[in-house]
Amino acid sequence: MDTTDIRLRVLETDVAALRAQSQESKVINAGILDVLKDLRTVTTELWTEMTGFRTEMTGFRTELTGFRTELDELRTGQDSLRAEMTGLRTEVNELRTGQDELRAEMRTGHAELREEISVVKRSVGNLELSMKRVEGDVAELKAGHIELRHLVADLVK
Numbered sequence: 001m002d003t004t005d006i007r008l009r010v011l012e013t014d015v016a017a018l019r020a021q022s023q024e025s026k027v028i029n030a031g032i033l034d035v036l037k038d039l040r041t042v043t044t045e046l047w048t049e050m051t052g053f054r055t056e057m058t059g060f061r062t063e064l065t066g067f068r069t070e071l072d073e074l075r076t077g078q079d080s081l082r083a084e085m086t087g088l089r090t091e092v093n094e095l096r097t098g099q100d101e102l103r104a105e106m107r108t109g110h111a112e113l114r115e116e117i118s119v120v121k122r123s124v125g126n127l128e129l130s131m132k133r134v135e136g137d138v139a140e141l142k143a144g145h146i147e148l149r150h151l152v153a154d155l156v157k
Contacts, residue, residue: 011155014151014155015152015155018148018151018152021144021148022145022148025141025144025145028137028141029138029141032134032137032138035130035134036131036134039127039130039131042123042127043123043124043127046120046123046124049116049120050116050117050120053113053116053117056109056113057109057110057113060106060109063102064102064106067095067098067099067102070095071092071095071099074091074092074095
């Protein structure tokens with residue numbers, strides 16, 4: 001067996017290995033694309049939830065503004081309603097109690113919303129890191145694929 005035959009066999013073995021690696025790269029790329037699709041779905045769901053939370057918070061603010069408006073109206077009309085002061089004091093106290101309860105509920109709601117927003121931000125940060133890793137892996141695969149093409153091209157020459 002001469003050197004050319006040996007070289008030819010080595011080249012054939014290398015080409016077979018490169019084909020196997022190329023096939024493996026295709027499988028990895030498909031897996032990466034599936035993971036990216038899943039990550040996009042999760043990101044979309046998180047944005048939808050966050051939008052819902054923002055809508056709820058806007059509703060809470062509107063209610064609070066309504067309560068404040070009612071309280072202001074009661075205070076403005078206080079001069080003309082001095083004769084009914086005793087009855088109004090009871091109502092004002094009830095409104096204040098309701099306002100305090102609302103504030104307590106708002107604080108609780110705000111804390112929960114902040115926690116959920118924090119979780120969403122962390123998730124987005126994790127997603128961005130994962131995307132960067134995937135992009136790096138894809139870049140490496142592309143570089144390997146180009147190198148593989150060059151090797152095959154050199155072998156064919």
